Amino acid sequence: MVKSNNASQGTQTTGKNTDESLLLTVEDLKVYYDTVGGVSKAVDSVSLRIKRGEILGIAGESGCGKSTLTTALLRLTQRPGYIAGGAIHFYPQEKGPIDLITVSGEQLRAIRWRNLSYLPQGSMNSLNPVLRIADQFCDAILEHSQMSRRQALNMVSDLLQQVGLEPHVARMYPHELSGGMKQRVTIAMAIALRPDLVIADEPTTALDVHNQRIIIQMLSELRDKLGMTIILVTHDMSVHAELADRIAIMYAGTLVEVGNVRQIFKAPKHPYTQGLINSIPRIGGQRVRMEGIRGNTPSPKNWPAGCRFHTRCPQVMPQCREKVPQLLTIANEQDAQSKQSMLVACHLYTQSGAGGTHDN
C-alpha cells in the first residue's frame, strides 16, 4: 500500500507550522539555470521536511543537484541560476515562520549565522590568509550579533575547545594549521551563534581518512550536545552511514527515496539507491564483483520522460518510460526505532501486487 506524500502536511502554504517538530519545509522546489544550450533543470520539484535535531543526509551522484538544492535553501542561488517555483519555510526556535523565498535581504542577513549557518564545499580554504583565527571569529560574530569585540574574543577559546582545538590556535594564521584543523575552525565559526540549522556541503571531502573520522565524530557530538539540526550533503555514502539519521537520495534533480539510515542501507527500495549501496566497497567477507550503476546521468537540459532513471534501471518496465513516479510513503516500511516512514518514487511500488494500491 502506498500513500500520498503531502509535503505540506502539517504545514499550510501560508507558512503556519502545525507540527512543532518541523524546522524546515520544502515544497515543490524548482531551481533552474539559464544556459546557452537551454534551461538546465538542476532541481526539479523537490519536497522535503526536516525535523528539529536530526541529521538529514542528501546523497546522490555528482551533478544530481545536491549543491543547487542547498544553496537555494540558503537563498544563495546566483545567476544564471534562479528559483523557478516552490516554497521554503523555516521555523527557527525564537522567531516566527520565515518564508525563505520572499524574505528581504535585511531579514536574511539577520538570520544567517544566527539561525541558519553554512559550511560550503572547501570552506576551510576560504579562511582569510592574513588574519589570525581570533580576528576571523570576531569579524564574523560582530557582523551577525550585538556583541562587543571583548565578548566575541572571550567566546573564541571556548568555541575552539568545542571542536577539540587548543586556545593558542586563536593566535595562529590559517597557513600554520593543517587541513583538518582549518576545517574544525570553520565548523567552530559556523556554530558560534548556536544556529538552529547548519548546512554542511561535503565537510569531509579533501581530508585524509584520519581527519575525516575526527570531523564525523565531532559533528555527531556537536549535534548531541547543542541539539543542532544538520543537513549533510555528500556523495560519500560511508559518511552518511556514520552520521545521518535519515537520508534523502537525489537523482536527476528529484528525490527518489527518503528513509531512515537503517532502512536505506539494509533494505533500499529504489533501484538507483540499490545501485549506490552496491557500489560501496566492503572490507572482509567473500570477494564479490562491484556492480555500480550502468550508464551516465542524463542531461538536466533534457531529462528523460517518465522515470528519469529508466534509461539506466535494471528493472525498467513499460510504464517507467512514460509516467512520472510520485514520491510516496510505503506502508509497513516504518522504521521500528524512529517510527519514520519510507518514501519512494518508483513504479515497482505503485503496482498492485508489487507494493499495493495507489491511494494518492
Ligand SMILES: Nc1ncnc2c1ncn2[C@@H]1O[C@H](COP(=O)(O)OP(=O)(O)OP(=O)(O)O)[C@@H](O)[C@H]1O
Ligand atoms: N552556474 C551554473 N550554470 C549552469 N549549470 C549549472 C551551474 N551550476 C550547476 N549547474 C548544473 O546543475 C546540475 C546540478 O549541479 P550541482 O552542483 O547542484 O550537483 P551536485 O549534486 O552538487 O554535484 P557535485 O557533487 O559534483 O557537487 C549540473 O548538471 C550542473 O552542471
